[in-house]
Amino acid sequence: MTTTTLIIYFSCSNKNAAINVFLYLASMNFNFYFLQSVFEIINSQSGDVYFINWGLLNTYNIIALACALVGFVLYYWNKQSKLSSLLYALPISGLLAETIGVSIYLYNYHTFLGQFVFDFLSFIALGYWFYKKANNKFLYIITVIIVSSIGYFLVYHSFL
Template structure:
């Protein structure tokens, strides 16, 4: 996979605006009705969306510093546009009334920091150490755990199908990609299963 994100101002500006664009798309998705089969209005509400996008950022980065900063700027840009667009649209569309939700904006901006730290650490999977097998397993384990939880919820409530498919595709794509890169295939598989079980039973679904 070509690494297009670099430790440069130009690259950081680009990823920031990508975050703004994604945030606008997610906010506009609120036009879709809630609690439907596909649940397009809830694309960004679950972990899978964040895991997939931030893992992709790490894959496209040229260094751990680049991965961390790019992840933060992407998340911050998305948060800014998500709540900023709500405030703007709220002046014309009742669906988005409520103004600029400053407390939520601050909360998710702060949550961007641990995401950046995670991206910084995950980049070390590029090192030729056995430990990279564990790092590669983490996004897969988390996605698999959420996919399992959503699948159970889907069977009961017949909703979140889009999120379920997104997680399943994410697991398959990342597994095939990371399996080839992992220093130890056995450790990679075992760590993927263990991390999936930990996330599934620890996270408050």
């Protein structure tokens, strides 16, 4: 979430942001499944080797395409309109929801400490940075609270 937010922030246009986000996420997906297949071939004891799990690769690439569309819209935070404070708050809300979910998982199962530390520090740094850039600080804070609560209960709460 952090790297995708930074890719959107440092893009030069909304089209560029969408393309960059899609290429970044799709290449991560392909590299993960390609390397998984290579390791499976190397470590395989039987002749049954499936090269790439195309179903999951396609599923995650469709999600990458959806994230690219989100990046296209989020780039408009640079327009300094009334909606820019809301747009600045959306990725921070997702990061806060993830941080809360990972912290509860860390407390219960004593794992994912690295992810928790990275998410927490990213939330603090990006949250402060975007707070300073937001025109309407009240709208920014309210959006972070409401959207992160909704995101936590819709996405992360069911897994804990």
